[in-house]
Amino acid sequence: MLLTISTTHRPATDLGYLLHKNPARLQTEELSFGKGFVFYPEASADQCTAALLIEIDPLALVRGRGPAGEGGQLEQYVNDRPYAANSFLSVAMGRMFTTAMSGRSKERQELADTAIPFSAFLPVIAVRGGEDLVRRLFEPLGYTFAVQGSRLDEKFPEWGRSPYVSLTVSGTVRLQDLLTHLYVLIPVLDNEKHYWVAQDEIEKLLKRGEGWLPQHPEKDLIVSRYLKRQRHLTREALTRLLEDDAPSEETDGAPVKLETTERAPSLHTQRLQVVLSAIQATGAERVLDLGCGEGKLLRLLLAEKQFESILGMDVSWRSLEIAKERLRLDELPERQRGRIELIQGSLTYRDQRLNGFDAAAIVEVIEHLDAARLATFERIVFEFARPKHVVLTTPNAEYNTVFGTLPAGDFRHGDHRFEWKRAEFETWATGVAGRFGYEVRFEPVGPLDAERGAPTQMAIFSQKQVAA
Ligand code: SAH
Helix, strand or coil, X not given: CEEEEEECCCCHHHHHHHHCCCCCCCEEEEECCEEEXXXXXXXXXCCEEEEEEEEECHHHHHCCCXXXXXCCHHHHHCCCCCCCXXXXXXXXXXXXXXXXXXXXXXXXXXXXXXXXXXXXXXEEEECCCHHHHHHHHHHHHCCEEEEECCECCCCCHHHCECCEEEEEEEEEECHHHHHHHHHHHHHHHHCCCCCCCCHHHHHHXXXXXXXXXXXXXXXXXXXXXXXXXXXXXXXXHHHHHHHHHCCCCCCCCCCCCHHHHCCCCCHHHHHHHHHHHHHHHCCCCXXXXXXXXXXXHHHHHHCCCCCCEEEEEECCHHHHHHHHHHCCHHHCCHXXXXXXXXXXXXXXXXXXXXXXXXXXXXXXXXXXXXXXHHHHHHHHHHHHHCCCEEEEEEEEHHHHHHHXXXXXXXXXXXXXXXXXXXXXXXXXXXXXXXXXXXXXXXEEECCCECCCECCEEEEEEEEHHHHC
16 A cells, blocks of 8 residues: 655755655554555655555454454455555554644744645545545645546456546645645545544544634535444534534633623623523423533523423533533532533534423524524424423624624624624514424513613523413
């Protein structure tokens, strides 16, 4: 199994510094499935090529962690794994190009940070999905590509196509990008059995996909193929990728800009109190806090005996970790601990765990969703989870000018995708209520301005048969 990486950036031999592998020496590494070698078939100032060759030991694959043979004994020993580029190549890259993949270079940091012309050549790779798949995967990342020899046999075209091709991928990128793209996309092209797929693969995928995978138009395909269609893993990875869409400062409901705009310490607190009262008034015993963030509302809910079962969900793993700590979940007495659960999930995926609740709070969350995902969100909450009551808040855009410090037309938070005027919110909420069989009423939250209303707007939805 072979991969070569070439550059024409002068002096091309600097590739040796970028890969931390001296062009004059053969480097060898013992891997659990065989041996890896790095050497340079050419190394001149004009053109330099590094080769990563993997010698797979087919017996090592069968021993220990290797893939168990499904199609009979022979297949365990005789297969394409030693020859065609596949996930083992990614593993070897991770081992032998560790520093380069992390974007560091002791001697040539500036060059490592610079996009230079590269060409990667995979003499044999099984592309399960044809040239079209190659295009969909590599073109959005700015590469050109060439695919050669997809006939099973040149002399007998009637035998049809073979998945095995030679693939060249070229582009002007940072070496780190080229390596991480290949690391993730080689197993995706091959789409064969990994010997690994496990929970920690999500971590690897997310780490290697940082900065490009969340924006890739074929994100879903890449994730599901990479994780070999293990649905629970795929789903978790996708939600965590979504989390990447959110800015990193996004940790609680008093977001960055609000510090200057909602200076009164209490708008947020006030909002949570109002939401709490609204939920109490429904008589709910089983409650959801969707987009619970760091768990401020959860704390209030937990303090009320009325609520027997409380489920907090957020897409952000980090927020959930903070919530868990702030609520001191680990220290709660057993009975209390049994009342509350925190889960990671996204309001844009259908989720059975959200079924069967009396009420849901969705506080300052919808404005974080892409407008295009709003219709999905509506179905997830009002059609599938379908709590009897939903208490939902969002900023009132009209009020923004009252803050004074916020430039006109600006949102209160960098991650807000939209902020609605009162009429816009009411139109949306009334539409939702009508479509899903709820009644809705509105309440302002926070100090009222005669013309512009209150800073926060709240809608309280109740299922029609419940309200009646
Ligand atoms: N409700 C909390 C947090 C509001 S901030 C409070 O009022 O304090 C918005 C929260 O929505 C963030 O925690 C963010 O991670 C979460 N969020 C954004 N998109 C989401 C999605 N698709 N599914 C679930 N939560 C999401």
